[in-house]
Amino acid sequence: MEGTTMRAVWYDRQGPADAVIVSGELPTPVPQRGEVCVRLYASGVNPSDTYRRHGAVAAEYPRVIPNSDGAGVVCGVGDGVSPSWVGQRVWLYNGQRNGRWMGTAAEYIALDADLVTKLPDHVSFAEGATLGIPCMTAHGCVFAAGAVQGKRLLVTGGAGAVGNYAVQLAAWAGAEVIATVSSPDKAERAAAAGAAHVVNYRTEDVAARVAEITRGGGVDHVVDVDLGGNLAVVLAAVREHGSIAYYASNGAPEPAVNLRTLMARNLTLRGFVLPSSTWAARKRAQRDISAFVRTRGRLLSVAGEFALYQTAAAHLSVEAGGKVGTVVVACDQ
Numbered sequence: 479m480e481g482t483t484m485r486a487v488w489y490d491r492q493g494p495a496d497a498v499i500v501s502g503e504l505p506t507p508v509p510q511r512g513e514v515c516v517r518l519y520a521s522g523v524n525p526s527d528t529y530r531r532h533g534a535v536a537a538e539y540p541r542v543i544p545n546s547d548g549a550g551v552v553c554g555v556g557d558g559v560s561p562s563w564v565g566q567r568v569w570l571y572n573g574q575r576n577g578r579w580m581g582t583a584a585e586y587i588a589l590d591a592d593l594v595t596k597l598p599d600h601v602s603f604a605e606g607a608t609l610g611i612p613c614m615t616a617h618g619c620v621f622a623a624g625a626v627q628g629k630r631l632l633v634t635g636g637a638g639a640v641g642n643y644a645v646q647l648a649a650w651a652g653a654e655v656i657a658t659v660s661s662p663d664k665a666e667r668a669a670a671a672g673a674a675h676v677v678n679y680r681t682e683d684v685a686a687r688v689a690e691i692t693r694g695g696g697v698d699h700v701v702d703v704d705l706g707g708n709l710a711v712v713l714a715a716v717r718e719h720g721s722i723a724y725y726a727s728n729g730a731p732e733p734a735v736n737l738r739t740l741m742a743r744n745l746t747l748r749g750f751v752l753p754s755s756t757w758a759a760r761k762r763a764q765r766d767i768s769a770f771v772r773t774r775g776r777l778l779s780v781a782g783e784f785a786l787y788q789t790a791a792a793h794l795s796v797e798a799g800g801k802v803g804t805v806v807v808a809c810d811q
């Protein structure tokens with residue numbers, strides 16, 4: 479570690495990015511027992527990071543370094559952690575989450591060794607910073623009902639940061655994937671990720687297309703980006719005894735759900751959020767993602783890069799929408 483202070487950005491109150499995020503120097507963290515210290519080179523900015531900064535979640539600490547995800551090189555370890563970690567390229571998640579004020583918008587971070595995973599040499603730090611919340615969430619939703627080999631999956635929003643990883647992981651695991659998108663460009667992205675069928679929900683009847691593709695049988699499992707907004711389509715697309723996993727519901731946070739319909743068709747409905755998922759599920763995701771990214775050619779999409787002092791602009795870019803992939807902050811700039 480270089481000296482006793484590091485460059486970082488933080489906020490002492492919640493609110494608009496350009497009003498509350500400041501930059502300067504803070505003490506360089508020292509890894510405690512069970513922790514590693516990572517010299518960060520990239521920080522991923524996800525919508526949930528902007529929600530927390532804006533006040534959707536009450537602040538737990540008087541000061542917060544934002545952003546959950548990142549990538550870099552382990553530069554130190556605490557007691558109980560193997561020294562072999564030092565010098566390893568890694569990606570990490572849950573940097574700034576419940577119980578932690580220190581996120582990845584800084585030169586260094588100290589966090590539990592369980593939250594870091596080795597990063598292959600052919601994957602850049604910027605690409606590695608896209609693997610935390612997006613890919614871990616995709617994994618949790620794709621495999622929410624078990625193995626998917628030989629099954630049909632519907633992934634809504636198949637070109638989005640989470641949705642595109644869901645398409646890739648499902649296809650990698652042997653599923654036949656139907657993805658929904660909103661434009662021809664996004665259709666190309668979903669197909670490149672491994673979707674066998676792509677449906678433009680702006681110009682096509684999704685339920686009718688799914689019925690046509692599955693010959694009326696429906697899909698075994700759905701990974702959904704907006705369950706409240708997509709509820710009618712999802713229920714029409716999934717087969718009896720099928721399952722639905724969702725990771726957002728911004729279109730309708732409190733939709734009217736006919737529980738008798740779910741019950742009569744023996745459907746399983748499960749929401750997913752990464753920080754509160756089980757330790758076993760998260761470790762399995764880390765192992766699977768490691769195997770997944772070892773093969774070159776994966777779509778690890780960086781939507782844009784900003785310097786560390788431009789973290790507020792990076793947050794505003796995420797909030798503006800329309801991005802393809804994950805916005806990244808370069809922590810060494």
